[in-house]
Amino acid sequence: ENVLTQSPGTLSLSPGERITLSCRARQSISSNLVAWYQQNTGQAPRLLIYGASIRATGIPDRFSGSGSGTDFTLTISRLEPEDFAVYYCQHYGDSPYTFGQGTKLEIK
Amino acid sequence: EVQLVQSGAEVKKPGESLKISCKGSGYSFITQWIGWVRQMPGKGLEWMGSIYPTDSETKYSPSFQGQVTISVDKSITTAYLQWNSLKASDTAMYYCVRGGYYPYLFHYWGQGSLVTVSS
Numbered sequence: 001e002n003v004l005t006q007s008p009g010t011l012s013l014s015p016g017e018r019i020t021l022s023c024r025a026r027q028s029i030s031s032n033l034v035a036w037y038q039q040n041t042g043q044a045p046r047l048l049i050y051g052a053s054i055r056a057t058g059i060p061d062r063f064s065g066s067g068s069g070t071d072f073t074l075t076i077s078r079l080e081p082e083d084f085a086v087y088y089c090q091h092y093g094d095s096p097y098t099f100g101q102g103t104k105l106e107i108k
Numbered sequence: 109e110v111q112l113v114q115s116g117a118e119v120k121k122p123g124e125s126l127k128i129s130c131k132g133s134g135y136s137f138i139t140q141w142i143g144w145v146r147q148m149p150g151k152g153l154e155w156m157g158s159i160y161p162t163d164s165e166t167k168y169s170p171s172f173q174g175q176v177t178i179s180v181d182k183s184i185t186t187a188y189l190q191w192n193s194l195k196a197s198d199t200a201m202y203y204c205v206r207g208g209y210y211p212y213l214f215h216y217w218g219q220g221s222l223v224t225v226s227s
Contacts, residue, residue, distance in 0.1 A: 001170075035213055037153075044203055044217040045153065056215065088153055092212040096169040099153040 002027045004089055006100035012108040017079050021103045023089035025070045033093035036065055036074045039102075040085045048087075049074060079105070110134040112142075112204045112218035119224045120194050127190040128221045130204030137185040138162045141211035144178060144189045145203040147220075156202075158211060159187060194225045 003026045013019055023034065032052035037045040047056040049065035052072055062077040076083055084107050089100040115129040132142060143158030157168035161180045168178070177190040189202060204218035 033210065033213075037214075039153075044220055045214075046217065047213070047215050050210075050213050090153075090214075092207075092210050095167060095212075096171070097155045097212040099155070102152045 001096055002029065002091055002094065002098060004091060004098055004100035006087075006089060006103045008103060009101075010104045010106060012106045013079055013084075014108045015079050015081055019076050019079060019105065021074045021087055023067075023072045023074070023100050025072075025091065028069045029072075029091045030093050032068055032072075033091055034065075034067065034072045035090045035092060036063075037088045037090065037099075038083075038085050039088065040082070045088065050092075081107075110206070110216050112206060112216055114202075114204050114218040114221045117222040117224070119226070121227055122196055122225055123193050124225075125190070125192050126194055126223065127188050128202060128223065130187045130189075130218050132185045132187070132206065135206075138182055141207050142180070142187045143205050143207070143212070143214075144176075144187075145205050145214070145217075146172075146200050147203065148197075148200045153203075155212065156189070158205075158207075160211075161185075161187070194223075196225050196227075198223060199225050 007022045034052045036049040039045040053065045064075045086102045086104045111133045113131045138161040141158045144156040146154045156172040159166045159178045179188045201220045205214040206216040
């Protein structure tokens with residue numbers, strides 16, 4: 001099983017700030033088959049980024065992803081109030097298709 | 109518009125059986141893998157397994173193999189997640205998910221079905 005470790009666990013930030021979240025895999029992920037999801041409180045997750053850097057349909061361009069091999073990042077250039085949520089990375093190339101444990105963004 | 113509409117919240121006792129459902133619409137149901145993701149209270153996301161409706165080929169996460177059964181009824185474009193004997197530790201939100209070209213990249217999510225198991 002390819003364990004994904006996200007850091008930090010929780011971040012307290014203010015609207016307008018820039019943030020980069022980290023996702024590190026125990027084993028190299030082929031073809032950059034890494035996705036990022038956002039989950040707001042009480043809602044189902046939604047897909048933000050796939051293929052490590054491709055924004056899903058309708059996702060604002062303040063969200064960007066990068067990385068390869070074992071290290072991947074999600075950057076939010078200017079935090080909006082609706083961005084304070086939990087973010088999960090996931091690999092989807094080999095079973096089991098594991099998620100990271102999540103990073104929670106809180107309003108400072 | 110792709111929609112995954114799940115069955116409602118359930119409250120069950122340990123040892124009881126349960127089958128929850130997920131109805132897909134707005135796309136060719138039989139040609140896309142459909143799966144389930146568990147989220148225990150206050151915890152993260154766990155892929156449980158997925159099924160290909162065309163031939164009911166099913167893949168399970170090792171963590172859930174033998175613990176649940178995933179099935180599908182093509183005639184009513186509905187997928188199911190079933191337990192034969194619930195445990196308190198099955199208390200969680202369960203999301204129905206659908207991939208696309210990559211079956212395990214979850215573009216679409218149902219609204220979730222909350223299962224509570226308590227004596």
